[in-house]
Amino acid sequence: MAGPISFAGRVAIVTGAGGGIGRAHALEIGRRGGMVLVNDLGGNVEGAGGSAAMAEQVAGEIRAAGGQAVASGASVATSAGAAAIVETALAAFGRIDVLVNNAGNMRVARIEDTSDEDWDALIATHLSGSFRMTRAVWPHMKAQGYGRIVYTASSAGLFGVEMQGAYAAAKAGIVGLMNVAAIEGGEHGILANAILPNAMSRMADKVAEDWDPAVTARGAAMIEAFGNAMNPEFNTPLAVWLASEACHSTHRIYSQALGRNARVFIGVVPGWQAQRQSAPSVEEIAEHWDAIVDTAHGFTTPASPHEELGGVIAAFPGPA
Numbered sequence: 246m247a248g249p250i251s252f253a254g255r256v257a258i259v260t261g262a263g264g265g266i267g268r269a270h271a272l273e274i275g276r277r278g279g280m281v282l283v284n285d286l287g288g289n290v291e292g293a294g295g296s297a298a299m300a301e302q303v304a305g306e307i308r309a310a311g312g313q314a315v316a317s318g319a320s321v322a323t324s325a326g327a328a329a330i331v332e333t334a335l336a337a338f339g340r341i342d343v344l345v346n347n348a349g350n351m352r353v354a355r356i357e358d359t360s361d362e363d364w365d366a367l368i369a370t371h372l373s374g375s376f377r378m379t380r381a382v383w384p385h386m387k388a389q390g391y392g393r394i395v396y397t398a399s400s401a402g403l404f405g406v407e408m409q410g411a412y413a414a415a416k417a418g419i420v421g422l423m424n425v426a427a428i429e430g431g432e433h434g435i436l437a438n439a440i441l442p443n444a445m446s447r448m449a450d451k452v453a454e455d456w457d458p459a460v461t462a463r464g465a466a467m468i469e470a471f472g473n474a475m476n477p478e479f480n481t482p483l484a485v486w487l488a489s490e491a492c493h494s495t496h497r498i499y500s501q502a503l504g505r506n507a508r509v510f511i512g513v514v515p516g517w518q519a520q521r522q523s524a525p526s527v528e529e530i531a532e533h534w535d536a537i538v539d540t541a542h543g544f545t546t547p548a549s550p551h552e553e554l555g556g557v558i559a560a561f562p563g564p565a
């Protein structure tokens with residue numbers, strides 16, 4: 246069993262930490278000795294409005310428990326907001342070791358009913374927000390040769406779910422951003438991972454409210470059966486472990502649900518290779534379809550396009 250995980254001397258920014266899952270992360274890092282910048286726009290669940298009150302409330306809770314915290318009500322969705330969050334953390338604590346990208350909003354609609362405004366609002370907060378925060382902390386982490394970035398993606402993005410096209414696209418995009426942050430951060434001691442949480446929160450309530458009533462009723466019955474295991478706190482231990490110095494995971498995705506923590510990956514099966522210089526015909530694709538989709542003969546989980554192509558090139562006959 247590992248020893249206690251400490252954040253003594255470490256400074257963490259947790260975005261969207263005025264409630265729900267982010268609040269649980271911030272409180273836990275604060276309890277473990279970390280200096281916490283609690284960020285939250287403090288608007289409604291769709292992302293409108295704003296005040297620093299939610300962030301200040303949680304920063305106050307951390308201080309009341311004997312920890313150190315400051316608040317920022319800036320938005321992650323703009324470059325100016327991201328810069329303000331970083332400046333507030335630096336002014337208070339002088340460094341930034343951890344970034345937990347958790348801020349998020351929610352709009353629920355089928356693709357055909359998704360307005361430009363819905364699309365833009367979700368991409369701006371989840372995907373652009375994660376990018377802007379990453380870019381803003383990067384020079385500080387790079388200069389000190391140390392950083393931990395936790396991205397909050399979603400199973401909606403990796404697996405798909407109805408009525409969340411813009412949200413799912415933003416969350417899948419976050420995995421792409423994490424992949425590159427992990428690769429570019431490696432030589433600077435910056436590790437990046439993504440989590441797929443599951444919890445009851447005001448965002449989950451919003452999804453339930455706006456969804457198909459039959460699905461919502463089934464969901465409500467299931468959630469009653471889960472009891473406390475849908476509390477935001479169930480998502481925090483893995484996120485905090487990934488944010489800690491002791492954890493060396495990078496370039497990975499993890500799913501959390503009801504206390505089950507598990508790696509998720511994107512795999513490539515052996516498939517079928519024509520192994521010649523001329524392109525395969527459409528008929529050949531049809532003929533070899535079973536091999537192309539076959540998952541029974543293993544898979545690889547490439548860490549880059551070069552790694553994926555390495556095996557293909559090895560089997561390729563080369564120029565004619």
Ligand code: NAI
Binds near residue numbers: 262263264286287
């Ligand atoms: P939540 O609505 O309680 O928390 C999100 C927080 O982000 C809110 O407090 C909100 O004010 C803040 N926020 C929104 N826009 C912001 C902005 N521009 N700048 C700064 N803060 C902003 O919801 P929850 O469930 O705690 O969500 C936390 C994260 O987990 C989100 O990224 C969400 O997409 C993700 N997630 C949640 C799941 C769940 O089952 N609850 C499932 C998968 C992902």
